[in-house]
Amino acid sequence: xxxxxxxxxxxxxxxxxxxxxxxxxxxxxxxxIVGESGSGKSTVLRALLGALPENGKVTAGDIRFEGESILxxxxxxxxxxxxxxxxxxxxxxxxxxxxxxxxxxxxVEYLRLHEKLSKDEAWEKGKEALSMVRLPDSDNTxxxxxxxxxxxxxxxxxxxxxxxxxxxxxxxxxxTAALDVTTQAQIVRLMLELMEKxxxxxxxxxxxxxxxAYMSDYIxxxxxxxxxxxxxxxxxxxxxxxxxxxxxxETVPRLGGKRYV
Amino acid sequence: xxxxPVLQAKNLSKRFEMEDKRILTAVDxxxxxxxxxxxxxIVGESGCGKSTFARMLVQLDxxxxxxxxxxxxxxxxxxxxxxxxxxxxxxMVFQDPLASxxxxxxxxxxxxxxxxxxxxxxxxxxxxxAARYLKMVxxxxxxxxxxxHALSGGQRQRVNIARALALEPEIIICDEATCALDVSxxxxxxxxxxxxxxxxxxxxGFICHDVALVSSLAHDVAxxxxxxxxxxxxxxxxxxxVRHPYTKALIDAIxxxxxxxxxxxEAIEGETPSPLNAPQGCPFQxxxxxxxxxxxEQKPLLQTIDEGHLVACHLEVN
Numbered sequence: 001x002x003x004x005x006x007x008x009x010x011x012x013x014x015x016x017x018x019x020x021x022x023x024x025x026x027x028x029x030x031x032x033i034v035g036e037s038g039s040g041k042s043t044v045l046r047a048l049l050g051a052l053p054e055n056g057k058v059t060a061g062d063i064r065f066e067g068e069s070i071l072x073x074x075x076x077x078x079x080x081x082x083x084x085x086x087x088x089x090x091x092x093x094x095x096x097x098x099x100x101x102x103x104x105x106x107x108v109e110y111l112r113l114h115e116k117l118s119k120d121e122a123w124e125k126g127k128e129a130l131s132m133v134r135l136p137d138s139d140n141t142x143x144x145x146x147x148x149x150x151x152x153x154x155x156x157x158x159x160x161x162x163x164x165x166x167x168x169x170x171x172x173x174x175x176t177a178a179l180d181v182t183t184q185a186q187i188v189r190l191m192l193e194l195m196e197k198x199x200x201x202x203x204x205x206x207x208x209x210x211x212x213a214y215m216s217d218y219i220x221x222x223x224x225x226x227x228x229x230x231x232x233x234x235x236x237x238x239x240x241x242x243x244x245x246x247x248x249x250e251t252v253p254r255l256g257g258k259r260y261v
Numbered sequence: 262x263x264x265x266p267v268l269q270a271k272n273l274s275k276r277f278e279m280e281d282k283r284i285l286t287a288v289d290x291x292x293x294x295x296x297x298x299x300x301x302x303i304v305g306e307s308g309c310g311k312s313t314f315a316r317m318l319v320q321l322d323x324x325x326x327x328x329x330x331x332x333x334x335x336x337x338x339x340x341x342x343x344x345x346x347x348x349x350x351x352x353m354v355f356q357d358p359l360a361s362x363x364x365x366x367x368x369x370x371x372x373x374x375x376x377x378x379x380x381x382x383x384x385x386x387x388x389x390x391a392a393r394y395l396k397m398v399x400x401x402x403x404x405x406x407x408x409x410h411a412l413s414g415g416q417r418q419r420v421n422i423a424r425a426l427a428l429e430p431e432i433i434i435c436d437e438a439t440c441a442l443d444v445s446x447x448x449x450x451x452x453x454x455x456x457x458x459x460x461x462x463x464x465x466g467f468i469c470h471d472v473a474l475v476s477s478l479a480h481d482v483a484x485x486x487x488x489x490x491x492x493x494x495x496x497x498x499x500x501x502x503v504r505h506p507y508t509k510a511l512i513d514a515i516x517x518x519x520x521x522x523x524x525x526x527e528a529i530e531g532e533t534p535s536p537l538n539a540p541q542g543c544p545f546q547x548x549x550x551x552x553x554x555x556x557x558e559q560k561p562l563l564q565t566i567d568e569g570h571l572v573a574c575h576l577e578v579n
Contacts, residue, residue, distance in 0.1 A: 036443035037414070150532055151307070180306035180470065185514035185528035207443065210516030214526065237518050251448040253474035254517055256500040260455040260478040261300065 001201045006061035018225045025201040032204045032212035035222035041205045083114040087167040091174040093158025097146040104142030129164040152183035172204040213237045221245045266294035267464045272327035287313040289488035295464040302479025303468045310488040311468045315436045319353045352430040356437035358421040362409040369405035394423040415446035434466040484508045487544035494570040504572045507545045
């Protein structure tokens with residue numbers, strides 16, 4: 001579905017922040033990019049969405065979506081690509097929402113931007129999307145302001161919006177990092193269920209190796225803009241080949257693992 | 262733990278009054294002790310009152326009820342000079358040092374300011390003192406010339422620790438001190454904290470949402486939910502001796518690297534209710550898989566079920 005080859009990204013003319021990056025995701029697959037802060041994992045995701053900051057550029061390599069390079073997209077093509085073909089789930093969906101507008105009106109606007117729908121139809125579709133992510137009482141949620149919802153509920157709204165147009169590819173940037181552990185488990189379960197239903201592919205960026213291992217088919221480990229290791233999720237976690245991956249895995253606190261005292 | 266606690270929280274409560282006169286109970290009748298050379302871990306999810314509790318211990322917030330004893334002496338009503346004197350003994354390490362540092366002060370100033378404040382050093386000694394503390398937290402000496410923005414997250418947290426320890430406090434409270442850091446960096450900071458604790462025989466309060474991390478470094482762990490301590494037990498017992506349904510749920514929700522990945526992840530439904538309308542009876546009743554009739558009426562009290570292991574749950578009575 002999406003194929004990235006030898007990608008290189010630079011800000012202005014400085015040292016590349018991502019180099020030799022390769023990725024391939026098929027429908028129904030989850031690929032996680034893990035790494036520490038500054039490893040370039042979020043930059044890759046932004047490139048996939050065509051949303052690099054102004055002075056950021058893909059200087060080598062290619063990104064192909066369903067066989068077509070997205071790098072030369074016109075403004076109109078980008079608009080079709082984002083939302084309908086691919087959608088993004090952010091770390092904090094609360095920050096993506098307009099704080100002074102009700103959830104419902106924002107969802108309606110989003111849906112009508114991409115599909116020919118009347119306001120009523122869009123409202124109904126929005127409600128459906130909200131019940132799909134198991135937000136109780138979707139009517140009330142539509143009429144609520146973002147601040148009236150908890151962090152977990154806002155994240156569900158963000159997922160509902162991303163999934164509403166049945167995009168084939170979901171890009172998720174630390175989708176559970178801002179959540180409490182019990183909420184995180186709920187959201188992970190939800191994402192897996194929805195993905196199965198819609199047969200979407202997911203590229204997820206996370207620093208949480210446990211979540212990555214549980215959810216993904218494949219894991220890419222990044223350090224300083226380069227992939228240091230990639231492979232089947234189980235193999236990466238159970239039998240890491242590079243020293244860096246090994247350190248990463250060893251330093252994740254585990255219940256019943258190493259004790260400092 | 263036969264020795265006397267250095268810091269005792271006795272039946273601490275903190276209530277905030279809202280604009281509409283409703284009462285928010287952030288911390289509800291919590292009693293915990295800190296001992297020399299020991300770490301008390303406090304875990305819980307957002308809004309469980311763990312940070313408010315920490316702020317009361319370091320006297321950034323005044324409790325609504327209950328008392329705080331430092332070496333047996335009540336310290337919560339101290340004012341002026343006495344309060345100032347007392348702050349030396351209890352220091353805090355915050356989650357985000359960038360927010361707690363003055364961005365226009367160099368590292369040297371940041372570390373030496375508390376010492377100058379208590380007139381423990383002369384201005385001419387600043388270089389030597391800063392160098393000594395930087396060495397303690399394993400940073401190069403020339404870092405004293407840097408501003409906070411020129412440090413990485415881990416380096417900043419080291420400076421933060423150096424500042425907190427500059428006054429040689431007996432008690433140090435870390436509020437999510439490592440949660441903004443990458444795991445490998447978190448590992449080195451925790452090692453540093455534990456080493457310094459041993460050297461200086463510090464009493465440490467470690468507040469964190471990561472159950473696995475807390476259990477790896479705390480001698481004792483208190484689990485909080487909606488302002489209440491629902492379970493307290495030795496850190497190593499978190500692995501297989503937990504009794505409270507909430508603690509179990511917290512542990513089930515961990516994505517462990519060595520877990521059985523084919524198994525469905527357990528997630529309790531719902532979310533923590535707002536502390537504004539905490540239910541009568543057990544705080545966990547709405548989400549508890551084993552909720553009984555009595556849980557809706559009567560709040561379970563913390564009771565000892567084993568040495569050093571306390572649980573507040575009606576299931577334990579039978």
